[in-house]
Amino acid sequence: MASADGPPVLGRSDHGTARRATLSLIGQPLSVSARRGSVVESTHRVHALVVDAEGDVVRSWGDTGWLTVLRSAAKPLQTLPLVADGAADHFGFSVEEIALCCGSHNSEEEHLRTVRAMLAKAGISESQLVCGPHAPLLRKRERELADAGIPLTPIMSNCSGKHAGMLALAAFHGWPLEGYERPDHPVQCRIRREVLDWTQCDPGSIREGVDGCGVPTFAVPLAAAAGAMARLASAARDGGTPGRVVGAMVRYPFMVAGSERLCTCLMREERDRLLAKVGAEGVYVAADLGRRLGVALKVEDGARRAGPPALLAVLERTGILSRGTMRALARFSAPQLVNTRGEGVGRLVVVE
């Protein structure tokens, strides 16, 4: 049920800190249900909000102060220093390559070729990537690599574009490449400052963990993530570094994810109008570039499957997506659940 159906409670978030207490809207979370036959088998609770460039909440579900580990949803912010400091231009990185730094790619041929091109331009060896390898996010690609007997290496991390960008930033500044993943390395300190700026969090209020690929990841109240996206959309209209990073993502959406992935399909459908970026454990951020709206959501239990239906529901209910786009992306908004025999046995549905 949307918070619009009952007045949200204005309360002090549990996740506030002594230095910056956050006033949060607390309403009914959005619910994504897994139906099997006529039964609701499992249910995911989703916290989400849409804010405008002035920081006002347009609409919210659940707890807008929910402390959210951004994971890969931070990649657009993590890429800004590469462009702002001049490293991208110094090494002659293409627009596609900048998009790939912001991406969680499928390890498709084009992704791997692009990472290798970046490393070559910056004079960095593939063996200097410290991200851990993992099976590609696209199941079809996983089988393709397995059938061809190609072993998984660090370049096949969905984060290898981001890592190539981090190494290039270190090389450009003359910082050591060794240890670029550590929280106290100049690359990570530079990125942390950028994330603090855009989320308007102060150094004492941000919390950190180690991401799936080994670099620091940042936890901020959900509203701070949405606010960062609204500010990024706003700043991008004036060009400059935000304009180049946002422009790269919306112009080369394949680099941001890949085949059969929501971020890519959404940005293709809404060409130049919408930014979308997934993060692990059920996170999405998005921005309506025309209306300068920022969007952030967190699936409370971290389920990857609940993210796409929830994001599309939030974008539809706030008028960001047209009916045409919703129809084109129906396979993401109410995906069928298929058993081992290939039978449709249920469906994920958003319940309000």
Place this chain on the structure above:
Amino acid sequence: MASADGPPVLGRSDHGTARRATLSLIGQPLSVSARRGSVVESTHRVHALVVDAEGDVVRSWGDTGWLTVLRSAAKPLQTLPLVADGAADHFGFSVEEIALCCGSHNSEEEHLRTVRAMLAKAGISESQLVCGPHAPLLRKRERELADAGIPLTPIMSNCSGKHAGMLALAAFHGWPLEGYERPDHPVQCRIRREVLDWTQCDPGSIREGVDGCGVPTFAVPLAAAAGAMARLASAARDGGTPGRVVGAMVRYPFMVAGSERLCTCLMREERDRLLAKVGAEGVYVAADLGRRLGVALKVEDGARRAGPPALLAVLERTGILSRGTMRALARFSAPQLVNTRGEGVGRLVVVE
């Protein structure tokens, strides 16, 4: 927080039907949190209860009336007709083979050999199994099969023991083997009656869907699942069919799951004292055979990862498990979360 900390609310469950309204205890769910660094990144809500043989609730968390699709947690009940009707004896099935019918196995060599032996005894061809193939539940075994280039076939469904038992039941009764998975086939009608008996649900109140392997799966209030386990534990003390099925599971726990799986490890540690069976989408049932207690839990969002910590917490908090067993199974009760670099980046913890 346990319901014991505040009086549970006695209410009419949303999941009740016109024919059988269920009075449910509704308290605070058990919570399994995924911590990353110092942050709670994601949280799973778990409904759970323990009941005695008289049907009285010993302890509960969340909503005891939660409509729960039993999935593979129903396998012990689904195996009872095979023994009760005389099919198991007719075909000379061993105790291990009966255990495997109740299992969700890892497709390890011993599991596959045992399914093949059952099929041979009943004169059934492997091609008559209709369960869909899938990657083994044990990651190590998945890699082993992939490295050896062994293609996945229906016998590698974790449910192939159950399917072999269903086919044997059909063959014994002279029912057609073709279509044994369909809801109106005599095998499934026979099994449905057994599930209704033990869960004390009436035909109008039970709900059904199609399971991951293609056969019907049953949805019952969580309390009915726990009650069935308490009654099964009670009946098993008198021997007979329940005694044989329960005895097979606790004597051959490897057949019920396999290497590095909680059901197997738990039944090995608590030899002859405890029954445990997992189901997909975050379900567990268990029984304390000495005290004749039945246990059932459902992770609201269906996350597989939250099940083991939740089950162990429920068993520990109700005095079913000793401290020694809890120590021996610490890797299941608070498992480390590891990133793609093999670094420990967090932990699953049960919060009360």
